Amino acid sequence: MAGEYDVIIIGAGPGGYVAAIRSAQLGFKTAVVDREHLGGICLNWGCIPTKALLRSAEIFHYMQHPGDYGLKIEGTVSADIGAVVKRSRGVSRRLADGVAFLMKKNKIDVIWGEAAIEAAPTGGGPGKVTVKETKRAEPPKGALGAGSYSGKHIVVATGARPRALPGIEPDKKLIWTYYEAMVPEKMPKSLLVMGSGAIGIEFASFYRTMGAEVTVVELLPQILPVEDAEIAAFARKRFEKQGIKFLTGAKVTKVEKGSDQVTATIEDGKGGTQTITAERLISAVGVVGNIDNLGLEKLGVKIERGVVATDGLGRTNVPGIYAIGDVAGPPMLAHKAEHEGERCVDAIKGLHAEPLDKGKIPGCTYCHPQIASVGLTEAKAKEQGYDIRVGRFPFVGNGKAIALGEDQGLVKTIFDRKTGQLLGAHMVGAEVTELIQGFVVAMNLETTEEELIHTVFPHPTLSETMHESVLDAYGRVIHT
Known part of the structure; x- marks a missing residue:
């Protein structure tokens, strides 16, 4: 029947829309509710548009230093901030349109408006979600509107918003x-x-x-x-x-x-x-979970430190209600939300699913130089009682980094001295956000230093700094 679903997901950010796609793949009749953005903050006001801005800044930086690369630019180099912003917004729109396409492709209903959970699912019937009209943004083509909807499973994926400090509240101007x-x-x-x-x-x-x-x-x-x-x-x-x-x-x-x-x-x-x-x-100064006006407290859903408490597979203390992504707590990262969404829906289906190991979720900062990390820091490893080996390798010893004119960087690896387990990897330098996944894969495969030492890294690449850092931890570094 119209308005009745197996799974209703509130929030169409990275966690919500990925969970919706996985739900549809598993044969559930699925709907996703949002009040403003398909793709959520990440695609519209976070991860993606900031990377577009930073890319413009990176190009501007190179234009200001052509002599470093044997080039010359005649005349004054300047930036058109209006055009920079326009490009960034265009990138976001393209990806948001892509999410709309994915919803249609997977036969997922999009419901446009502000949602609240009126009743939790019970053994006797589905839960109830009411959706009120929103004035925040125009709905995507074909979206459903305000009304009452029922779902056997309700997933909260409402994300987070900027934290405001008393007396220093944002005013949108200054x-x-x-x-x-x-x-x-x-x-x-x-x-x-x-x-x-x-x-x-x-x-x-x-x-x-x-x-x-x-x-x-x-x-x-x-x-x-x-x-x-x-x-x-x-x-x-x-x-x-x-x-x-x-x-x-x-x-x-x-x-x-x-x-x-x-x-x-x-x-x-x-x-x-x-x-x-x-x-x-x-x-x-951080973000806070969007838990307000959803009806969670009325239904007895447990809230801890401003986010929804879950068991690691999205299940709250109220049967039939789930939470994923930023609203379910740190690390507040889009890729964490996506994987939580998939595992949550797999658990709903009854498939084998395990909670995310948050110690193996990478973090990336896209400044210049870039920063990327996964696992324990040196200080945390020592706090946890590990006897450790630490390897370091500077970009200045890497041929590709020198050729790129990006020789300022550092890769640091931390191993358990007794077992050779990779406990953490930390990087700063050019393109390290693209390199960190190598260490993430290694940690998930429980790779030890021996496998990493005998892995052949291509030359010349920045990835060789990763290999050399491992070698350094075991007294075998070559290029320093």
């Missing part, structure tokens, strides 16, 4: 979240960034390359707090050489707004304060 930072009407001459995680560092890198004076304020003593300390320190030196300024162990305590600028009061953690004036401030 204080930005990543939404506004992706579509500037003009290029600010100066920028203050609160937070040095992936979001903060990517925007700091983009705006600095495009010519803005950038200062980053980080509460903790280390920038990129989740990364290995050695990698973060290497990256910081590269960023500082580019002109980015950092204030670590510091926090913004007050912001005063002017007509076209902000003045921030910053405490250094040692009793001292200073003020910094910048045209714009980006708040990048």
Whole structure:
């Protein structure tokens, strides 16, 4: 019957739309509900458009330094920020249209509006989802609208939104979240960034390359707090050489707004304060799960630390209700959401599925230089009691890196001395976000140092730095 489904998924981001496709593959009658974006924040306001912006910045950087490659550009090199933003938005639209095509191809109903769960599925019948009309965006062609829908299984995949600090709430004009930072009407001459995680560092890198004076304020003593300390320190030196300024162990305590600028009061953690004036401030202090107005608490769904608690396969404490992706907790990454979605639906079908090993989920930051990692940092490995071997290899010893003009980078590997198990891999340098998957595959296959040492890496490639790092951990490095 119309309006009755085996699986209803609330949220069409990476977790939601992938779960919907997997659900359809398994023969479930499936619907996905969204109020604004097919593809979610990732495709529309996160992962994808930021990479388009950063690509423009990368090309601009090369254009500014043609002599490094034996080239000459006549005249002044400049950037058209309007055209840069337009290209970025076009990339997002193309991919969002692609998601719409995939929904149609897999015979998945798209329901457009704001959803709430009125009743959980029970042994006696399906759950109920009500959808209210949304004014946020035009619905895709063929989408269903407001109404009441029933589902035997209801999956919450509503993602997350930027965290706002009291007194420093974004106003879309002077204080930005990543939404506004992706579509500037003009290029600010100066920028203050609160937070040095992936979001903060990517925007700091983009705006600095495009010519803005950038200062980053980080509460903790280390920038990129989740990364290995050695990698973060290497990256910081590269960023500082580019002109980015950092204030670590510091926090913004007050912001005063002017007509076209902000003045921030910053405490250094040692009793001292200073003020910094910048045209714009980006708040990048984390995200919070979108759990509001879904009816979860009314149904007794357990919430922990602002996200939905699950068993690792998406199952909540209320039978028939599931949660995946950012709304189900960290790491808040699109690829984690996708795999959670697939495993959740497999479990619904009764197929064998195991929870994701979060220690084997890679993280990537697309600044210049790039940063990528998987597994334990050196400090975490020691905290957990491992006797470790650590290998390091600098890009300066790699022929491909030198030929590319990208000889500033480092690969670091961490092994269990007793077993040879690869515990962690951490990288900073050109294209490391494309290289990290090699170590992820190795960890999932439980590869030891012996297999990695005897693996033949192609020459000349940046991937050879990975091999040399393993060799270094065992006293066999060749090119340093």
